[in-house]
Structures are given as C-alpha cells and as structure tokens.
Amino acid sequence: xxxxxxxxxxxxxxxxxxxxxxxxxxxxxxxxxxxxxxxxxxxxxxxxxxxxxxxxxxxxxxxxxxxxxxxxxxxxxxxxxxxxxxxxxxxxxxxxxxxxxxxxxxxxxxxxxxxxxxxxxxxxxxxxxxxxxxxxxxx
Amino acid sequence: xxxxxxxxxxxxxxxxxxxxxxxxxxxxxxxxxxxxxxxxxxxxxxxxxxxxxxxxxxxxxxxxxxxxxxxxxxxxxxxxxxxxxxxxxxxxxxxxxxxxxxxxxxxxxxxxxxxxxxxxxxxxxxxxxxxxxxxxxxx
Amino acid sequence: xxxxxxxxxxxxxxxxxxxxxxxxxxxxxxxxxxxxxxxxxxxxxxxxxxxxxxxxxxxxxxxxxxxxxxxxxxxxxxxxxxxxxxxxxxxxxxxxxxxxxxxxxxxxxxxxxxxxxxxxxxxxxxxxxxxxxxxxxxx
Numbered sequence: 001x002x003x004x005x006x007x008x009x010x011x012x013x014x015x016x017x018x019x020x021x022x023x024x025x026x027x028x029x030x031x032x033x034x035x036x037x038x039x040x041x042x043x044x045x046x047x048x049x050x051x052x053x054x055x056x057x058x059x060x061x062x063x064x065x066x067x068x069x070x071x072x073x074x075x076x077x078x079x080x081x082x083x084x085x086x087x088x089x090x091x092x093x094x095x096x097x098x099x100x101x102x103x104x105x106x107x108x109x110x111x112x113x114x115x116x117x118x119x120x121x122x123x124x125x126x127x128x129x130x131x132x133x134x135x136x137x138x139x
Numbered sequence: 140x141x142x143x144x145x146x147x148x149x150x151x152x153x154x155x156x157x158x159x160x161x162x163x164x165x166x167x168x169x170x171x172x173x174x175x176x177x178x179x180x181x182x183x184x185x186x187x188x189x190x191x192x193x194x195x196x197x198x199x200x201x202x203x204x205x206x207x208x209x210x211x212x213x214x215x216x217x218x219x220x221x222x223x224x225x226x227x228x229x230x231x232x233x234x235x236x237x238x239x240x241x242x243x244x245x246x247x248x249x250x251x252x253x254x255x256x257x258x259x260x261x262x263x264x265x266x267x268x269x270x271x272x273x274x275x276x277x278x
Numbered sequence: 279x280x281x282x283x284x285x286x287x288x289x290x291x292x293x294x295x296x297x298x299x300x301x302x303x304x305x306x307x308x309x310x311x312x313x314x315x316x317x318x319x320x321x322x323x324x325x326x327x328x329x330x331x332x333x334x335x336x337x338x339x340x341x342x343x344x345x346x347x348x349x350x351x352x353x354x355x356x357x358x359x360x361x362x363x364x365x366x367x368x369x370x371x372x373x374x375x376x377x378x379x380x381x382x383x384x385x386x387x388x389x390x391x392x393x394x395x396x397x398x399x400x401x402x403x404x405x406x407x408x409x410x411x412x413x414x415x416x417x
Binding site for chain 3: 190
Binding site for chain 3: 003077
C-alpha cells in the first residue's frame with residue numbers, strides 16, 4: 001500500500017453555498033494513480049463541511065440549505081454575541097468535515113447520483129481548502 | 140499493511156427501513172483475515188446512508204425514522220417536483236454514506252450496543268450495495 | 279505505510295457534555311511518529327459521538343447541546359420505555375462515532391478553529407473510550 005496526498009483549493013461565492021467538488025476529487029484520484037483503496041477528504045474551516053448528495057437536480061442544494069436553516073436557524077445562539085455565525089458552526093459540526101470514499105478501478109466509487117459537495121455555511125471566502133489523503137494499491 | 144476489498148449486497152423490504160448489516164460486515168472482516176486496522180464502509184445510492192445505532196431494542200430503528208421524518212418531512216421540497224423523494228435525499232445527505240470502524244484482534248471494534256445499520260430512505264430496493272475497504276496488518 | 283493503534287480513555291462529568299479531546303488525540307499522533315497519513319478516531323458507546331467544532335468560545339458546546347435537545351427532545355421515544363435514554367441514542371446516531379483527520383508534518387491537520395470533541399449524551403461516565411487508528415508514513 002502507498003500514500004498520496006494533495007489538497008483542493010477553490011473560492012466560494014455566496015454566504016451559504018453547496019459547491020460540487022466531485023471533479024476536483026476525481027482529478028486527485030487520477031493524479032494518485034491508485035487503482036484500489038480509499039480517498040479521505042477533509043474540509044478545513046470550522047464553518048465548512050462535506051456532503052454526499054445528488055447533483056442532477058441543482059435544486060437539491062437549495063433544499064439542503066433551506067432544511068438546515070430551518071433546523072438550525074441563524075440568530076439565536078450564545079456564540080452570535082462573539083461572532084454572529086453560531087448557526088454556521090453548529091451546522092458544520094452536524095454535517096461534518098470528513099468523508100471517506102472507496103477507490104475501485106482507479107476511480108472514486110460514487111454511485112450514479114452521488115456527488116461530493118463542499119458546504120460553505122459562512123461564505124463567501126476567497127480560498128477554501130479540502131485535504132485529500134489517498135491510500136491504496138496500484139493495478 | 141495490506142488491502143482487502145469486497146461488497147455487501149442485500150435487498151430492502153420497506154419504503155423506509157433500517158437494516159442491521161453488522162453480521163455482513165463482520166463476515167467481511169473475518170474473510171479479510173486482517174488482525175488490526177480499519178474497516179471503511181460506504182453505502183452507494185443517493186437515498187441511502189449508514190448509521191451506528193443500538194440494536195438490542197428494535198424500537199430504536201422506528202424512533203430514528205420517526206425523528207428524521209419530523210426533522211425533514213416529506214413533500215415540501217423543490218426536488219419533489221422532479222422525483223418526489225426530496226426528503227430521502229436530504230436525510231441521506233445528513234446521515235451520510237460512510238463509516239470507518241476499527242479492527243482489533245481480527246474483529247470489528249464495536250462496543251456492546253453498537254451495531255451497523257443500512258438506512259434505506261427510498262425503498263424497497265431489490266439490491267442495495269455497501270462497499271467494504273479493509274486496511275491493516277496480519278496478527 | 280505502517281499502522282499505529284492506541285486508545286484514549288477519560289471520564290465525563292455531566293449528564294450531557296462536549297469534552298475537548300484534541301490534546302489527547304495530538305498526543306497519540308506524536309507517539310505514533312507518523313509524519314503523513316490519517317488519524318481515524320472512533321468513539322465506543324451507543325450514546326456517544328465525536329464532533330469537530332470550534333473551541334475558542336466555550337459557549338458553542340452549550341449551543342450545540344441546546345440545538346440537539348431542541349431537534350431530538352428527551353422523553354418522547356419508544357425506547358424510553360426500556361431505558362429512558364432514547365434521545366441520547368438518536369443524537370449519537372445522527373452525530374456519529376467516527377472522524378478521520380489527516381496528518382501532515384507529524385501533526386493533526388485541523389484548521390485554526392477546529393477542535394475534536396467527544397459528545398457524551400448519557401453521562402456522566404467513569405470511563406469513556408475513543409479508539410485511535412493511525413496509518414501513514416515516516417518523514
């Protein structure tokens with residue numbers, strides 16, 4: 001087994017946004033030349049997270065944000081007195097920064113409708129970072 | 140360190156269901172003959188997820204489904220106009236498709252009351268798939 | 279690549295509590311002497327979980343508990359007739375017991391405000407356990 005590491009960096013453009021980073025992750029897997037193993041993704045930033053979600057219908061990203069804003073509404077948290085982003089921290093904690101996806105035949109083994117989304121709950125940011133740790137074997 | 144990969148396949152029987160797949164996962168670990176390491180499970184399908192949960196009381200699975208249906212109710216999402224399963228997608232995204240469980244002494248290191256459940260939020264399906272990626276060392 | 283395993287054990291002091299275990303996890307990484315790779319943490323106990331969250335403002339832990347208690351209130355679940363801790367099980371299932379954090383330059387690659395919290399939803403307990411599985415390469 002061997003290890004390949006890289007990072008994905010990209011800007012976000014809205015205050016709250018799901019950004020499809022599937023192609024960036026696929027590029028990292030291709031670059032690693034690992035044939036079989038795992039791709040562990042980790043979003044840095046305590047107001048960011050990763051979510052596997054459908055991508056065919058772009059409305060799902062809006063549904064997800066609307067749902068989370070209903071469950072964890074802005075403006076009612078102790079932390080808002082410090083930073084006014086308590087809801088973003090709580091949502092990021094619940095949704096979580098890491099995801100481990102298998103690699104089969106040199107590719108991310110997502111099913112047809114699964115894509116990888118970076119969730120920015122406190123954007124926009126000029127630069128967000130996802131660390132990529134790939135482990136596995138050659139063909 | 141070495142790598143062992145397999146997949147678990149099984150049907151689901153209800154529209155919404157938690158299926159205990161602990162014994163299937165344990166079989167994969169035994170087959171791998173890995174003594175120490177990790178077992179990464181990954182549920183394919185954008186309306187499916189994995190959850191570690193108590194199994195002794197079968198009512199907990201019903202409690203979990205009732206809770207999720209209260210938090211993310213069916214029938215009120217943009218995506219429902221396309222597919223009528225928006226809630227299933229959102230629930231799957233929040234609960235997540237992956238889980239990484241340690242292997243100690245050749246066994247999944249779950250504690251006494253922890254079992255592994257496959258969550259089908261949009262069933263029944265003739266065939267659901269969980270990919271298993273085991274890494275570790277022999278005894 | 280090589281494997282290093284250990285466990286973190288600690289008491290919890292309240293019925294419901296987020297305990298910052300970042301320094302314990304960092305010690306395990308130092309002890310492993312792994313320079314590059316991953317640290318997989320796994321909380322045993324079906325009423326416990328792990329959450330990456332900000333630590334600078336201790337009020338965020340209270341916000342998280344208040345939020346979860348609003349979303350999954352105590353006292354209304356089938357399982358309460360058995361054990362009176364249904365909400366603790368459901369919350370632990372949603373928040374999840376595992377987290378995989380990259381290791382870079384011999385250190386956990388958390389960003390500035392990300393810390394690792396053990397969530398006890400059914401404490402206090404004299405001894406809680408987090409299993410640590412580190413894989414990676416030397417410098």
